[in-house]
Structures are given as structure tokens and as C-alpha cells.
Amino acid sequence: MKLSFIGNQLGKLWDYLSNPELWLAILGGAVRILLIILIAWIVVRIVRKLVDRLFVQRQRGPIQIPKRRENTLKQLIKSVVGYVVYFMAIVMILEVFNFQIGPIIAGAGVAGLAIGFGAQNLVKDIITGFFIIFEDQFSVGDYVLAAGVEGTVEEIGLRTSKIVSWTGELNIVPNGNIDQVINYSSRNGLSVVDVNVPYESDVAEVERIINEVGETLPDKYEFILGVPEIIGVQNLDVSSFVVRVIAETQPELQWAGERNIRKEIQDKLYKSGIKIPAPRIVTYTEDQVDKLSEERQRQRG
Known part of the structure; x- marks a missing residue:
């Protein structure tokens, strides 16, 4: 009885696996996934090239952007575009597997809200990062004093900033800790x-x-x-x-x-004969001290 049941199930499994429509669907899904990944990669590459070309053309136009500001904005735009495009690619790949995106996004929103209450420092870092970038408090290449760290800004992210000290140490500073900035590069x-x-x-x-x-x-x-x-x-x-x-x-x-x-x-x-001054010590003999004491006593009397 058990052997016949197992044989029946194996037969059904073989019929399922030997069905040409199954393999055509798997092949079609694999091709769609590869196309999505390829298109996302091409879009990111094209946008990054366009961003570089846009800033080159802006250098020739009437509106000039400082080099340090340009490097910061270029890196930010490229990062944001990469995150958005690859996120959309992941959503499209999930749709290939017939996942219901709506409930997943709704659940992620609720989970994100709950995580947000427990990750206030992370939220603070990201918000401060936005203000640093868009208010142009400092840019890549600037020499600054921020959060007790002095050095050259190597990278500005939405969560952390990387500052290289003049002695070579790399300091990774959370943006939320930057409450005051001294920028030595913005003025003479x-x-x-x-x-x-x-x-x-x-x-x-x-x-x-x-x-x-x-x-x-x-x-x-x-x-x-x-x-x-x-x-x-x-x-x-x-x-x-x-x-x-x-x-x-x-x-x-x-x-x-x-x-x-x-x-x-x-x-x-x-x-010119003007030498560096040296500390001076005036010494008195015992007789001179006695004379000074007698002179002071006479003055007081």
C-alpha cells in the first residue's frame, strides 16, 4: 500500500518535471531576470555618464559651481540613482516569481516605522547628512574641524562622513555627531x-x-x-x-x-643685529639687599 502511494507520488512528480511548459516558464523567467539586471546596470552607467557630462557643461556655462561642491553633488546623485534603480529592479524580479508586491511594501512600511522608533540615531544621522549636503556646510576636499576631528573631507555620505587627519588617520564620523563645523576651505x-x-x-x-x-x-x-x-x-x-x-x-x-x-x-x-630676546634674571649681593631694605625703611618712615 505504502509502495504504491510512493510510486504514485513519484509518477506525478515526474509528470510535473517533464512538462515542457514548466521548463519554458523557468527559461522565460530566467531571461526576464537577466534582462532586468542588465537594463538596470545599463541605466545606472548611462545616468552616471550623463551626470559627469552635465557638470562638465555647467563649468562652461554662466553658472559656476566650486570644484569641491561639484564632487559632492556628483557622488550624491550617482548614489541615489543607483539605490533607486536597483530597488526597482528587485521589485520587478519579485514580480517574476509572482510575489504580491503590495502586501510586502505595506509590511515593510509598518516594520520600517517600528524600526525607526528604535533607530533614532540612524534617522538623525541621515537627516543631518541631508542638511550638510544641501546647505553646503562642507564638501569633499575641504579642510574642516567637525565633531572634534580635524582634517580633509574624503567622503560625505547620508549616514557618515570620512575625514582624513593631516597625520593620515581615517576618521569615520556619524553625521548626527556633527553639531558644529569650522570650514577652513570656504574663505581665505x-x-x-x-x-x-x-x-x-x-x-x-x-x-x-x-x-x-x-x-x-x-x-x-x-x-x-x-x-x-x-x-x-x-x-x-x-x-x-x-x-x-x-x-x-x-x-x-x-x-x-x-x-x-x-x-x-x-x-x-x-x-640686522636684532637678536631673539632671552629670559633675564637679576641677581643681588647680600650688601645690595641690605641697602635696598634700608632704603625702603627710610621711605616708609
Whole structure:
């Protein structure tokens, strides 16, 4: 009895598998899936080429986009297009297998709502990423200080941003942690140099030498924009006075400007006989101390 039942079921299975219509349907479905994947890949490739060409043409038009902003927008558009096209391809592939897309999407919406309440940090990261990109807070290639990390922006995503420190470390920062940004690339920099000068030196002579050096710097260093300006005596220290010099530089190059300005001024001052001031210690003998004490007592009396 059992053997006849098993044989009957195997016969039905063989009839099902040997049916030409089944294999034609499987072949047709496989061809449709391959076509969907191929078309999706071609569409993504074409859109990416069009995006590159669009930004090239925009560079020649009346509306100019900064290079750093262009790189950010290009990467964002390409990523979004890829996500949308491949998502649509997955939906179409599911339809090939006769899945009901409506209930799946409705269920995904409910599940997404439930997950959203438990993933508030993720939602915060994505929303902050949108604001960073569309408000142009910073772009790829900018030198920034964000979330306590200082370096060059390598990539901006909807959830995280990648910042490379000047010493080479790659920092992956969640966008939700970026509550304040200092962008050193969006404006020209300002080099601030304090020059310590001995009290024996003449202030007017020191300023003349600094001005003489400053006039040569824009030709020697192209990132220094204009002749450095002397603000004046900034401070009076124990053994010297401080003369402050400022100079406008190209973005991100204010620190290089400070190093070179300091080097040129120090070299010229030294050659002019004005040396770097050294700390001073005044010593008194025992007799001198006694005399000072007697003098103070007489003054008080």
C-alpha cells in the first residue's frame, strides 16, 4: 500500500518535471531576470555618464559651481540613482516569481516605522547628512574641524562622513555627531605672527625692517595675498615686547604663511643685529639687599 502511494507520488512528480511548459516558464523567467539586471546596470552607467557630462557643461556655462561642491553633488546623485534603480529592479524580479508586491511594501512600511522608533540615531544621522549636503556646510576636499576631528573631507555620505587627519588617520564620523563645523576651505585664511623683540631695540626700526621683508613675500610665496600688515605692539613681556603681523592667504594655507613669515622676519632681524630676546634674571649681593631694605625703611618712615 505504502509502495504504491510512493510510486504514485513519484509518477506525478515526474509528470510535473517533464512538462515542457514548466521548463519554458523557468527559461522565460530566467531571461526576464537577466534582462532586468542588465537594463538596470545599463541605466545606472548611462545616468552616471550623463551626470559627469552635465557638470562638465555647467563649468562652461554662466553658472559656476566650486570644484569641491561639484564632487559632492556628483557622488550624491550617482548614489541615489543607483539605490533607486536597483530597488526597482528587485521589485520587478519579485514580480517574476509572482510575489504580491503590495502586501510586502505595506509590511515593510509598518516594520520600517517600528524600526525607526528604535533607530533614532540612524534617522538623525541621515537627516543631518541631508542638511550638510544641501546647505553646503562642507564638501569633499575641504579642510574642516567637525565633531572634534580635524582634517580633509574624503567622503560625505547620508549616514557618515570620512575625514582624513593631516597625520593620515581615517576618521569615520556619524553625521548626527556633527553639531558644529569650522570650514577652513570656504574663505581665505589669515596668518597671525607675533615677533618678540628685545627692549633695547627701536620699535620704529623694527617695524621698518618688517615692512621691508613683507613687501617681498607676495612675490616669493604665491599663497600670501598682499603685503603683510603690522598691527603694532601687541604685548609687553618680561624681557621683550611683541609686534603682531597679519597677512591674508589662500584657504588652508594660513599655517604655511605663518611659518614662512616668521622665518623671513627672524632671518632679516638677526642679520640686522636684532637678536631673539632671552629670559633675564637679576641677581643681588647680600650688601645690595641690605641697602635696598634700608632704603625702603627710610621711605616708609
